[in-house]
Amino acid sequence: MTTDTGAALELGDIQAATLMPRPNPYAGAYLALRIDDRHAARELLRRLIPLLEPVSSFDPGRPVSLGVGLSFAGLEAIGVPAESLATFPSEFQQGMAARAAEIGDVGENAPEHWEAPLGSKDVHLVVAALARDTALMEALVVLAQDAVRDLPGVSPIWQLDVHVPPDGREQFGFKDSISEPTVEGTNILGSNPHEAPLKAGEFVLGYEDENGDLPPMPQPEVLGRNGTYVAFRKLHQRVAAFRRYLRDNAADTEATWLAAKFVGRWPSGAPLALSPDKDNPELGGDPTRNNAFLYGDDPRGLKCPVGAHARRMNARDSVITGQVRLHRMIRRGTNYGPSLPPGVLEDDGAERGLMFAFVGAHLARQFEFVQKQWVHDGKFIGAPAERDPLIGVQDGGEFTIPQRPIRRRLRGLPDFVVNRGGEYCFMPGLRALRWLADLDT
Numbered sequence: 438m439t440t441d442t443g444a445a446l447e448l449g450d451i452q453a454a455t456l457m458p459r460p461n462p463y464a465g466a467y468l469a470l471r472i473d474d475r476h477a478a479r480e481l482l483r484r485l486i487p488l489l490e491p492v493s494s495f496d497p498g499r500p501v502s503l504g505v506g507l508s509f510a511g512l513e514a515i516g517v518p519a520e521s522l523a524t525f526p527s528e529f530q531q532g533m534a535a536r537a538a539e540i541g542d543v544g545e546n547a548p549e550h551w552e553a554p555l556g557s558k559d560v561h562l563v564v565a566a567l568a569r570d571t572a573l574m575e576a577l578v579v580l581a582q583d584a585v586r587d588l589p590g591v592s593p594i595w596q597l598d599v600h601v602p603p604d605g606r607e608q609f610g611f612k613d614s615i616s617e618p619t620v621e622g623t624n625i626l627g628s629n630p631h632e633a634p635l636k637a638g639e640f641v642l643g644y645e646d647e648n649g650d651l652p653p654m655p656q657p658e659v660l661g662r663n664g665t666y667v668a669f670r671k672l673h674q675r676v677a678a679f680r681r682y683l684r685d686n687a688a689d690t691e692a693t694w695l696a697a698k699f700v701g702r703w704p705s706g707a708p709l710a711l712s713p714d715k716d717n718p719e720l721g722g723d724p725t726r727n728n729a730f731l732y733g734d735d736p737r738g739l740k741c742p743v744g745a746h747a748r749r750m751n752a753r754d755s756v757i758t759g760q761v762r763l764h765r766m767i768r769r770g771t772n773y774g775p776s777l778p779p780g781v782l783e784d785d786g787a788e789r790g791l792m793f794a795f796v797g798a799h800l801a802r803q804f805e806f807v808q809k810q811w812v813h814d815g816k817f818i819g820a821p822a823e824r825d826p827l828i829g830v831q832d833g834g835e836f837t838i839p840q841r842p843i844r845r846r847l848r849g850l851p852d853f854v855v856n857r858g859g860e861y862c863f864m865p866g867l868r869a870l871r872w873l874a875d876l877d878t
């Protein structure tokens with residue numbers, strides 16, 4: 438299959454980790470490394486490249502897989518020439534911490550409260566490692582550590598172990614990673630048969646995007662082509678506070694109903710749009726049906742509130758200000774930390790949450806726009822006082838549940854999610870990684 442530019446997607450060059458769905462369940466780890474010596478970093482890339490898979494030879498049965506990205510500071514540290522660095526978009530050059538005010542990372546989410554070294558100029562190279570189970574994962578991390586042991590110029594400075602449980606549920610108890618866009622030119626099956634495939638240029642550099650443009654591509658072409666951007670965020674989830682809020686604001690039988698109104702889906706993954714009154718685990722577990730819906734028959738949000746998290750993040754055919762297709766993203770969410778046992782309402786002090794990863798060709802138009810407008814400003818749905826009820830920085834925000842005869846309005850929402858830190862990375866194609874490894878500056 439080809440894109441409209443006539444250029445076939447070079448699936449043999451694009452890192453599989455960008456486009457391919459990951460196995461489920463799985464264990465994984467994010468590793469951040471600092472580069473003190475560019476020659477050592479290039480040697481590390483030479484060792485990593487043979488371990489990376491392109492989309493074309495991705496094997497879902499493979500026990501382990503890796504993805505590699507570099508921050509702007511990392512590209513500088515490995516010796517990318519200044520004239521090339523200048524061709525990266527300014528938001529990427531600045532990095533996530535410098536963009537905090539733009540993307541709603543304020544108050545306790547602000548970079549001065551982030552976990553070190555996140556948000557510092559030391560996060561250079563990020564490796565995401567996935568394995569079928571924890572034992573394989575540990576073996577993989579040991580291999581990765583061995584790969585840098587004799588390279589004193591590259592230091593591992595941070596690690597976060599992540600996992601996806603067999604039921605695919607995130608820490609609040611809802612099945613996640615159901616809805617993903619289809620990418621034109623790949624044969625990866627999309628999850629929503631009602632959404633036309635998105636142009637490859639929305640997710641990979643070097644191809645036409647939804648505006649009919651070639652997205653600005655870092656130069657030289659060998660570096661930019663087939664690359665993409667990743668925004669990762671370590672999002673702490675206040676699970677006990679979430680449960681207490683539900684208990685305090687809903688009669689016992691209603692707590693799951695209220696939570697589903699926040700999310701837009703029931704815990705099993707069944708969408709409110711298809712099952713408005715009660716959970717339907719059979720529907721939630723059926724990948725051919727659990728994302729096959731639109732919101733057009735529910736303009737007022739009587740089934741799924743227009744302000745529910747999933748509906749804000751992808752309003753589908755709802756009437757909103759702006760165009761949904763220009764702000765779509767590929768998501769890779771994974772849990773970190775222990776889950777809070779069912780029924781526990783007191784915080785146990787454990788650090789738990791979701792390691793969120795955005796993948797897309799446009800950091801500003803996709804990730805930053807969504808954080809700013811769809812998460813933190815309700816104007817696009819005609820509810821200026823409302824923010825995303827699940828992940829927004831609330832500032833005393835409201836959430837409306839449309840109902841007959843009278844709507845329900847919740848006021849003074851607390852924050853259920855806090856950002857512990859993150860970074861923007863560039864995930865180069867395989868040819869580009871070889872180019873970086875062979876730099877002679």
Ligand code: HEM
Pocket residue numbers: 607608609611612613614615616617672673674700702746747748750751766768790791793804807808827828854
């Ligand atoms: C701790 C933080 C978060 C939690 C617990 C969470 C949870 C969920 C859940 C349960 C779903 C429904 C499952 C699905 O449709 O795949 C969902 C969907 C989604 N979320 Fe989140 N999410 C979080 C953070 C974020 C962030 C930071 C973004 C973007 C900036 C985001 C964007 C989306 C998108 C695009 C969808 C799919 C909507 C659709 O296509 O219907 N989420 N999320």
